[in-house]
Amino acid sequence: MARDGFRVVVIGAGMSGLFMAEKLKRSGIDFCIYEKAGDVGGTWRDNTYPGLFVDVLSRQYEFPFQPNYDWSRKFAPGPEIQAYIKKVAEDRGLRRFIRFNEEIVEARFRDGKWHLRTAKGRADIADAIIAATGFLHKPIYPEIEGRESFAGPAFHSAHWDHSVPLAGKRWGIIGSGASGIQITEALAWENCDVTQFIRRPQWIHIRENPTSSWRERLFLRLPFAYRHRQRQLWKFICETDQWRLRPGPQRDAMQREFRRYLEAVKDPELRRKLTPDYHLGCTRVPKSDRNYYEAVQRPNVHIETRRIARILPRGIELAGGDIRELDVLVYATGFDAHAYMRPMNVTGLNGLTLDALWKDRIFSYNGVALPGFPNFFLLYGPFSPVNNIPVPIALDQEIAYILRLIAAARGCGMAVAPTRAATEKFVARLDTAFPGTVWVGCKNWYADQHGTPILWPLHQDEHTALLKDIVLDDLEFIPAGASAALRVAADAG
Ligand SMILES: Cc1cc2nc3c(=O)[nH]c(=O)nc-3n(C[C@H](O)[C@H](O)[C@H](O)COP(=O)(O)OP(=O)(O)OC[C@H]3O[C@@H](n4cnc5c(N)ncnc54)[C@H](O)[C@@H]3O)c2cc1C
Helix, strand or coil, X not given: CCCCCCEEEEXXXXXXXXXXXXXXXXXXXXXXXXXXXXXXXXXXXXXXXXCCECCCCHHHCCCCCCCCCCCCXXXXXXXXXXXXXXXXXXXXXXXXHEXXXXXXXXXXXXXXXXXXXXXCCCEEEECEEEECCCCCCCXXXXXXXXXXXXXXXXXXXXXXXXXXXXXXXXXXXXXCCHHHHHHHHHHHCCCCEEEEEXXXXXXXXXXXXXXXXXXXXXXXXXXXXXXXXXXXXXXHHHHHHHHHCCCCHHHHHHHHHHHHHHCCCCCHHHHHHHCCCCCCCCCCCCEECCCHHHHCCCCCEEEECCCEEEEECCEEEECCCCEEECCEEEECCCECCCCCCCCCEEECHHXXXXXXXXXXXXXXXXXCXXXXXXXXXXXXXXXXXXXXXXXXXXXXXXXXXXXXXXXXXXXXXXXXXXCHHHHHHHHHHHHHHCCCCCCCCCCCCCECCCCCECCCCCCHHHHHHHCCCCCHHHEEEEECCCHHHHHHHHHHC
């Protein structure tokens, strides 16, 4: 325990929460983690559906403080990612900091401290909060008439029911995002019948997923070789991933390549059904390891693009009255990407609630902080680079930056929050960057209610620069502890 008694509560034990925990541990800051589920892993604990693979190189998806030289494949399967995260928690001794099965339902800033309450009624007090609650953790279900009436097993892709055998069943997969694509592709090669219900086809990246050779595994164990490879990888991303940011030959070439993948579909009518009517990159690009386009041409796979009229006990009725009889129904319908830490109730200075702050628009300062919410930090908050920087690299940058903010505040016995003006300036800067990027001019889950994507629209280097140092003029320091009450009263007056 630090001499000044400073204490941090981290909410969530997915990749972000564990990364934060390791850094707090190393900094000697007292902390604990609340996790609403019974294990670590977040996304990789919850999503266990067949066909789940990481969509970036496995080596881009590991904590920099714990390299994994033994990924089985170039793009590791989901269970392997989860096993790795669990191992990190074990090896780093992080489990002892976690209070499992405790959901934080309320956080309120009062008298310079954060007062927390869990769903079970436990209370806690912290000087700072890190919301590592993820951005894809709240499943959403479609509003379809008769949804409750289906007679067979029906579940969201994030809650796969492994008691249902794959073989011999007629599966209905609703959704064409990354999960829907991966599930359909996996089931296609099983001894079962699959119908995928597609409202909007996707541009799909057909890729190879070779196993890792023993040579490579051995080579990466050399510290120099590992560092060199990781640096090369980062350089490669920074150079080649610019097509998302501006139009030009790189983007045109990518679009052509994706059209070529579609040529694998021989039946023109099926190809038409699978061809998006919007540009590449608008949505997160699903990756296919076992050639989705080949999979959907198998006789046991059916692509259905007609509107779903209603769900019946025995299947799905389509617009026009045709019925698809099904045994199992899977909702691969995604997540509420704009929930962030909600439904948790968060109240900052002067009774300002998170819902009120975000009433007209969801935003943040630098992706990690909110005006009016002192010592409250987010990992992967609004405008974080969810699409163009590997998660561990972005987390590394955000965490180092948050620790700098905490150090600045703690050094003077205060709590820190960005000013409104600085936050508005940050948001305005990003707003001018969106035109010309792939994320505008089409519908996607990044966009807020006004159609503005909530992600990082600038070059990777600019994100590094943004979080390199804190800008004191952008920050306000709020008395922490007893003197805070006076300040709050003065503000209210
Ligand atoms: C199906 C799927 C596939 C994905 N594939 C990829 C991929 O291939 N590549 C990639 O880069 N990204 C992928 N992502 C994105 C993925 O979410 C991130 O890469 C990363 O795992 C996020 O980690 P996180 O810790 O921030 O969030 P999460 O993994 O969502 O963890 C958040 C944790 O917080 C807990 N929590 C939330 N609210 C509370 C509360 N109030 N109280 C207590 N605990 C709480 C949750 O239970 C969870 O354990 C995928 C996401 C999904 C859903």
